[in-house]
Amino acid sequence: MRSRSQVASTVASLASVNSPCEKCNIAEMSLCHALSCDDLKQLSAISSSIEVGKGVTIINEQDPANYLFNVTAGSVKLYKLLPDGRRQMTGFLFPGDFLGIAMNDCYAYSAESLEDTKLCRFSRAKLEELLKILPHLENRLLNMVSNELVLAQDQMLLLGRKTAKEKVCSFLLSLCKRAPSKSDQAQTISLPMGRSDIGDYLGLTTETVSRTLTNLKKMGIISIPATGILEITNMQELTDLAEGLD
Amino acid sequence: MRSRSQVASTVASLASVNSPCEKCNIAEMSLCHALSCDDLKQLSAISSSIEVGKGVTIINEQDPANYLFNVTAGSVKLYKLLPDGRRQMTGFLFPGDFLGIAMNDCYAYSAESLEDTKLCRFSRAKLEELLKILPHLENRLLNMVSNELVLAQDQMLLLGRKTAKEKVCSFLLSLCKRAPSKSDQAQTISLPMGRSDIGDYLGLTTETVSRTLTNLKKMGIISIPATGILEITNMQELTDLAEGLD
DNA sequence: GCGTCAAATTGACCTACATCAAAGACCAAC
DNA sequence: GTTGGTCTTTGATGTAGGTCAATTTGACGC
Structure with missing residues (x-):
């Protein structure tokens, strides 16, 4: 029941470069999985690659959820805070994992890199457009979120009992x-x-x-x-x- | 840290009747939301209505996940157990809520009715077929699961901190x-x-x-x-x- | 109304983990 | 390799909530 303070640089404007999904070495475990070569090009068009050092805030709880991310290298921690500073980690992410889940168009948690980390960033609006024409992608997303939900329930058992x-x-x-x-x-x-x-x-x-x-x-x-x-x-x-x- | 025992009748074969989705009074809050009249008919074709009394086990953790359910009346509790009987509730469901999330084709939790309850049951296999031709439905499902995930993370904060x-x-x-x-x-x-x-x-x-x-x-x-x-x-x-x- | 049984409440006591505090260990910068 | 800072470990003590046990309350059948 202690209050915590966490000093970390926040990403004002993340350095980003366009990098083709074709070169991505973790495609088989990420969002892009099960997409045809053509589909992949379309996804590539709306994504950009981002690199951050250790201890960088990637997203802030309550900020407008304009982007979704896929971790491609390094690791990330997700957490929620209570008003008095108590903190609950909701997950640790590794290459292939996904972040950016929103509630009422705002991020539901904050995310910070644990080490040098690479991410693939998607505009939410553009991704939703793409979902309409790529059913495979939506199915993939549904599977990923369902899996996360099951893990979240395991974590409830752990935390509660x-x-x-x-x-x-x-x-x-x-x-x-x-x-x-x-x-x-x-x-x-x-x-x-x-x-x-x-x-x-x-x-x-x-x-x-x-x-x-x-x-x-x-x-x-x-x-x-x-x-x-x-x-x-x-x-x-x-x-x-x-x-x-x- | 106590061991619990729970006596409740299990559904060997649930009484089920085919009932048209058109008559369903909670469609606006459930899976069926945002489906056209035609789509609704297709969903109706693969669903059946189920009524259970109080304290009836609807699904068992680890059983093959052949069905998905939508609560249409009453309420349901979801829970997971540790080997020694310690129990963690993962949620309480009310009309409009959804159950049947699986991991490796097995249910990730058990479900039991809290009172007289009505459910709408879908065969998983048939629903997955339907998802391929009804993108709206898959999108709806993705939104429902995402919402549940956000609630699960709130619950982690509660349980842990x-x-x-x-x-x-x-x-x-x-x-x-x-x-x-x-x-x-x-x-x-x-x-x-x-x-x-x-x-x-x-x-x-x-x-x-x-x-x-x-x-x-x-x-x-x-x-x-x-x-x-x-x-x-x-x-x-x-x-x-x-x-x-x- | 009365008896039965399960669930809820209340009290007394205990313990797993938190809190507070003080060393060590690591590591990056100079 | 010395210094300053942060993170980890270890110890001493405190407490929120668990455990155990005894009533009390409520629901249901007769």
């Missing part, structure tokens, strides 16, 4: 599934976010996250070879702990 | 906005769910919900004229409490 240890274990497992591992081992995950970001994602404090991680280290379930890198050394035990099977 | 009092006040406000009031006064809301349902929705225990409600009564912010009916007597104060503005 899991213990601190279960929360942290579940979080590590979800990263393991979704995040791109920088090593080739599936058990090594990159943690581009800080402890307090993790706390605000799990409904815990920084201190509790830290204590829980050292606990898991002592139990031999994880190890942290370097800052920002975490290795899972006992996947079975981690999975059991995440569901309270102990 | 609000106090018990803020949770209960936020809950009452959201019901006030969404639920059909049986009286004509906007401040009178119907509470078809029990205290433990509310607790499982807010990440609290039955006892804490009860205590918080009596607290609000003593503060003169609400009154409970009859079981299942709640009246908001100080809307401004309730709104402030919901956001922690005190």
Whole structure:
């Protein structure tokens, strides 16, 4: 129940270049998936590529939702704030993920980059025009949003009913599934976010996250070879702990 | 952190009758919204009407997701369970709301009626066929799912960062906005769910919900004229409490 | 009206996690 | 490699809300 302050540069005018979707290396996991070559050209025409450094605000909750974004490299955190500064992370995004969901034409959350990040930006108005003539695209979007909804419901279960240890274990497992591992081992995950970001994602404090991680280290379930890198050394035990099977 | 047991009859084979969408009185708020008369006939052809009593399981988490439903009367609770029985409500549904979201072709949550309830049932396979030829329908579905996602993110903020009092006040406000009031006064809301349902929705225990409600009564912010009916007597104060503005 | 049973309320006590505070560890700049 | 700042870890203590248990209230059938 503490108030937080977060200093970060805001994107007044994001540097943007037109870059053809054809060159995009993550098309198979993003919005563009399942589009024909011709369709892709049309999508390409209304998109531009954006690069930001670490800690840059990409969108602000309540601002008019003029753009949608697709993460193509790096990572992003999404969050909502209460008037007194309490913060809830609503998600971490990695290449292929999508952001810009709106309510009443305003963004429903703020977004900030966690590291050097590339995004593909679409004008909402133009994308909606395009949706009318590309049914595949609308279907793709529906699938992506439905998936996000299912994940959001999993997160409700976590926030409402899991213990601190279960929360942290579940979080590590979800990263393991979704995040791109920088090593080739599936058990090594990159943690581009800080402890307090993790706390605000799990409904815990920084201190509790830290204590829980050292606990898991002592139990031999994880190890942290370097800052920002975490290795899972006992996947079975981690999975059991995440569901309270102990 | 308690284990729960819930006894309720399961729908082995739901009674269903074909009923034309033309007669449906909630079309303007449901899936069918924004469909032309012709389109409506096509949707009607793949839907059937279902009536259930109180406490009937409509869908089970993990079952194959063969159907989608639209609530046309009554109310429904959605929930997920942990292996040890801990439960998290993911939503309460009222006429116009939609259920049946799936992950890997299985339902992502269980659903149970809170009172006598009518639903409109669609075969998923047939609906997907129809989506291909009715772009309006897919657009409608996308809007509905996007809205649900925004609400889910609000609920994350509630579960992760609000106090018990803020949770209960936020809950009452959201019901006030969404639920059909049986009286004509906007401040009178119907509470078809029990205290433990509310607790499982807010990440609290039955006892804490009860205590918080009596607290609000003593503060003169609400009154409970009859079981299942709640009246908001100080809307401004309730709104402030919901956001922690005190 | 009366008995039964489930749900809601209230009270006493406890604990998981928050809060407060003080070291360490990391890292970027010079 | 020293310095300043931020982030993480660790420890000591506090508390919101959970747990356990006992009434009370309400709904329904007879």
